[in-house]
Amino acid sequence: MDQEPRLDRARVRAHEETGPGFYWLQLELPADYPETLPGQYLNLKTNEHGFKFRRPFGVVEFRREPQAVLIELYYAVVGSGTEAMSRWRPGDDVDCLGPLGVGYSVDKAQPALLVAGGRGAAPLLYLYRLLKESGHASIQFAFGVRDEELLFGMDRLQETDVLLASDNGSVGFHGNILQAIETERPSWLLGQPVIYACGPEALLAATGGFAKRHALQAQVSMEGVYGCGLGLCRGCAVPLVDEERFLMQCLEGPVLDAHRVDWEKVPHV
Amino acid sequence: MSKLSITAGGLKLKNPVLIASGIGGYGAELIPLLDLEAIGGVVTKTIFEEPRPGNPPPRIAETPNGMLNSIGLEGPGIERYEKEKLTRLEGLDTRIVVSIGGYGPEDFAKLAERLDDLDRVDAIELNISCPNVKEGGLNMSTHPNLAEEVVVATRRVTKKPLWAKLTPNVTSISDVGRACLHGGADALSAINTLLGMRIDVDRREPLLARGMGGLSGPAIRPVALAKCFELVRALNCDVVGIGGVEDTSSALEFLVAGCKAIQVGTVVYAEPQVPVDIVAGIEAYMDKHGFTELSQVIGTLKVEETLLIGPKATKAK
Ligand SMILES: Cc1cc2nc3c(=O)[nH]c(=O)nc-3n(C[C@H](O)[C@H](O)[C@H](O)COP(=O)(O)OP(=O)(O)OC[C@H]3O[C@@H](n4cnc5c(N)ncnc54)[C@H](O)[C@@H]3O)c2cc1C
Ligand SMILES: Cc1cc2nc3c(=O)[nH]c(=O)nc-3n(C[C@H](O)[C@H](O)[C@H](O)COP(=O)(O)O)c2cc1C
Ligand code: FES
Numbered sequence: 001m002d003q004e005p006r007l008d009r010a011r012v013r014a015h016e017e018t019g020p021g022f023y024w025l026q027l028e029l030p031a032d033y034p035e036t037l038p039g040q041y042l043n044l045k046t047n048e049h050g051f052k053f054r055r056p057f058g059v060v061e062f063r064r065e066p067q068a069v070l071i072e073l074y075y076a077v078v079g080s081g082t083e084a085m086s087r088w089r090p091g092d093d094v095d096c097l098g099p100l101g102v103g104y105s106v107d108k109a110q111p112a113l114l115v116a117g118g119r120g121a122a123p124l125l126y127l128y129r130l131l132k133e134s135g136h137a138s139i140q141f142a143f144g145v146r147d148e149e150l151l152f153g154m155d156r157l158q159e160t161d162v163l164l165a166s167d168n169g170s171v172g173f174h175g176n177i178l179q180a181i182e183t184e185r186p187s188w189l190l191g192q193p194v195i196y197a198c199g200p201e202a203l204l205a206a207t208g209g210f211a212k213r214h215a216l217q218a219q220v221s222m223e224g225v226y227g228c229g230l231g232l233c234r235g236c237a238v239p240l241v242d243e244e245r246f247l248m249q250c251l252e253g254p255v256l257d258a259h260r261v262d263w264e265k266v267p268h269v
Numbered sequence: 270m271s272k273l274s275i276t277a278g279g280l281k282l283k284n285p286v287l288i289a290s291g292i293g294g295y296g297a298e299l300i301p302l303l304d305l306e307a308i309g310g311v312v313t314k315t316i317f318e319e320p321r322p323g324n325p326p327p328r329i330a331e332t333p334n335g336m337l338n339s340i341g342l343e344g345p346g347i348e349r350y351e352k353e354k355l356t357r358l359e360g361l362d363t364r365i366v367v368s369i370g371g372y373g374p375e376d377f378a379k380l381a382e383r384l385d386d387l388d389r390v391d392a393i394e395l396n397i398s399c400p401n402v403k404e405g406g407l408n409m410s411t412h413p414n415l416a417e418e419v420v421v422a423t424r425r426v427t428k429k430p431l432w433a434k435l436t437p438n439v440t441s442i443s444d445v446g447r448a449c450l451h452g453g454a455d456a457l458s459a460i461n462t463l464l465g466m467r468i469d470v471d472r473r474e475p476l477l478a479r480g481m482g483g484l485s486g487p488a489i490r491p492v493a494l495a496k497c498f499e500l501v502r503a504l505n506c507d508v509v510g511i512g513g514v515e516d517t518s519s520a521l522e523f524l525v526a527g528c529k530a531i532q533v534g535t536v537v538y539a540e541p542q543v544p545v546d547i548v549a550g551i552e553a554y555m556d557k558h559g560f561t562e563l564s565q566v567i568g569t570l571k572v573e574e575t576l577l578i579g580p581k582a583t584k585a586k
Contacts, residue, residue: 004301005301005302006301006302007302007541007542045539045540050334050487051334051335051336051486051487051488051515051535051536051539052331052539053331053336053538053539054538054539095540097302097541224326224327225327225329225330225331227329227336227338227538228538228539230298230299230302230538230541231294231298232292232293232294232298232299232537232538233291233292233329233338233340233538234291234323234328234340234343235328235329235338235340236326236328236329237323237324237325237326237328237343238326239325239326244322245320245322246322246323246325246326246343265325265326266326267326267327267478268472
C-alpha cells in the first residue's frame with residue numbers, strides 16, 4: 001500500500017463503554033482522509049505530557065460523510081495508555097498518525113473464514129462488512145473469547161454466519177475457537193477457505209499450525225509493541241521461516257502470511 | 270533563517286537541529302511527516318559494511334519517559350545503503366551525516382574511504398559505541414586508546430568532517446573525548462544510550478530478549494546534559510548534544526551548556542514534527558531575548574567556577 005502516513009487532529013464524536021473495561025470510539029477525520037482498509041491501523045497519542053509510544057488500534061469501520069471521514073475503533077483497557085483513552089470525551093481532539101500498515105488482502109475466489117480471538121475481532125468486523133457488501137459467496141465468522149461478557153460487535157454479524165467459543169464455556173463451544181471449528185463446523189473447512197485471523201499471538205500461532213494441517217492459506221494480524229509504527233525504530237521485528245532478515249510488522253504488516261512467520265521464535269506464543 | 274546558522278564540527282548547518290542516528294531510518298522515510306529542509310540535517314542509521322539482521326525480538330520496551338532498545342544495529346550493508354538509501358536524499362537542501370559502525374579501526378576506515386567519494390555525504394559520524402568482537406565484546410568508546418585508533422584510521426582516509434559518538438557508560442567521558450580529538454575528530458557527539466533493563470515480573474523474564482538494552486528519551490536528558498557540559502568544559506571543543514531533547518527549551522539547555530548543535534532522537538517516534546517545531550522555537554527564543562546570532566546563545570551558561578563539580582578545563586593533548 002503506497003499510502004503516505006499523515007498526522008491529524010481527530011475529533012472524538014462518540015465514545016461508549018460497551019462492556020466492562022471495553023470501549024467503542026468514533027473518531028472524525030478530515031474529509032480527504034485516505035481510504036483505510038481492514039487490518040490497517042491508527043497510531044494514537046494517549047499522553048499529553050512526557051514521552052510514551054503511540055498506541056496502535058485496528059480500524060473497525062471507515063465511512064465517508066460529505067464533511068468528514070468517520071473511523072470507529074473498539075478497545076480494551078489493559079494499561080495506562082488505554083486507561084487514559086477511556087477518559088476521552090466527545091469533542092476532544094486526539095493526535096492521530098495514520099493510516100498505517102498493510103491490511104488483509106482478500107481472495108475473492110475462495111470462501112472466507114474469519115477467526116477472531118477476543119478484542120482481535122475488531123478489524124474482522126470491518127472485513128466482514130466489506131465482504132458482505134461485495135457479495136462474497138461464503139463468509140464464516142468464528143469468534144472465541146475468554147468469557148461471554150467479552151463478546152462485542154455481534155449486532156454487525158448475521159447469526160447464521162457465526163460460531164462462538166469461550167474458554168470457560170459461558171457461551172458457545174467450551175474451548176478454543178480452532179477446536180470449535182474442527183468439531184462443530186468441519187464443513188467450513190471444505191472448499192479451501194482462506195483464513196483471516198486476528199487475536200492474541202498464541203491464537204495466531206495456533207492458527208498458523210491449524211492452517212498448515214488443513215493445507216489452507218492464512219493471513220494473521222500481529223499484535224506487537226510498536227515504538228513508531230513507521231518502520232523507523234526497527235522494534236517490531238518478526239522472525240521469518242527461511243529468511244535471515246526480520247520483518248517489521250508495523251510496516252509490512254500487521255497482517256502477515258501465517259506460513260512465513262517462524263512461530264517458535266515469536267516471543268510468548 | 271541565517272541567524273540560526275552555525276558551524277559544528279567543521280560542518281556548516283542552516284540551523285542547529287538534526288535528527289539522531291537510528292531515529293529517522295535512512296532519512297527519506299520521514300519525508301511525508303517532516304520537512305527535512307527545515308532542519309539542519311539528518312544523521313542516518315549506523316551502517317556496517319555487511320548486512321546485519323539485528324537482534325531477536327522483543328527489541329524494545331517503554332520505560333518511564335523513555336524507552337529501551339536492543340535493535341542490534343540492523344541494516345542492509347553499505348552496498349545497498351549507497352544504491353537504495355542515500356540516493357533518495359539527492360538534491361535535498363539539508364545536511365546528511367552518515368553514521369558508520371565496525372568491529373575495528375580497519376572496518377571504519379574502509380567505509381569512510383568509500384563515503385569520502387560521495388558528494389551527498391556531508392559528514393561522517395563514527396558510532397564507536399558498538400560491540401568490538403576483536404577485543405572480546407568490549408565497546409570501543411569505553412577505551413580511549415581504541416576510540417583514538419578508530420578516529421586516526423578514518424581521519425587518514427577522509428577530509429569530510431568526522432564526529433565521534435560517545436557512550437555515557439564510562440567513568441570519564443572526557444578521557445575518551447580527549448582521545449578522539451587527539452585522533453583528529455572535528456566534534457564529539459554525545460550521548461549514545463545508557464545501559465538499562467526492565468523485567469516482566471509475572472514471567473520473571475527481561476522485557477528485552479537480550480536482557481539489557483539502550484535507554485533513551487527525555488528520562489536520560491539530565492545525564493546527557495551533564496556529560497555534554499563536562500566535555501565542553503574539560504575539552505573546549507565542538508560538541509553535538511544528544512539525549513532526551515523533546516522541545517525548544519530542552520534543546521536550548523544543550524546549546525546554553527555549550528553544544529554547537531543538537532540531535533533529536535526518541536521523541537521523533539511519537540511526534541515526528543518536533544525537530545521542525547524546535548527550529549521555530551529557537552528562533553522565537555532568540556527574538557524574545559534580542560539575540561541576532563546563535564553564538565549569543567551557545568555556551569552562555571552562567572556559572573560560579575569555584576563552586577562547580579566535575580573536571581576542569583584542560584587543554585586537549
Ligand atoms: C496493529 C495493532 C492493532 C491493534 N488493534 C487493537 C484494537 O483494535 N483494540 C484493542 O483493544 N487493542 C488493539 N491493539 C492492542 C493495543 O495497541 C494495546 O492493547 C495497547 O497499546 C495497550 O496500551 P496500554 O498503554 O493500555 O497498555 P500497556 O501498559 O502498554 O500494556 C499492554 C499490555 O502489556 C502488558 N504489559 C506491559 N508491560 C508489562 C510488563 N512489564 N510486564 C508484564 N506485562 C506487561 C500489560 O499488562 C498489558 O496487557 C492493537 C495492536 C496492534 C499492534
Ligand atoms: C531504536 C533506536 C535505535 C538507535 N540506533 C542508533 C544507531 O544506529 N546508531 C547510533 O549511533 N545511535 C543510535 N541510537 C541512539 C540515538 O541516536 C541517541 O543517541 C539516543 O537515543 C539518545 O537520544 P534520545 O534520548 O533523544 O533518543 C538509537 C536509539 C534508538 C532509540
Ligand atoms: S514499530 Fe518502529 S519499526 Fe515497527
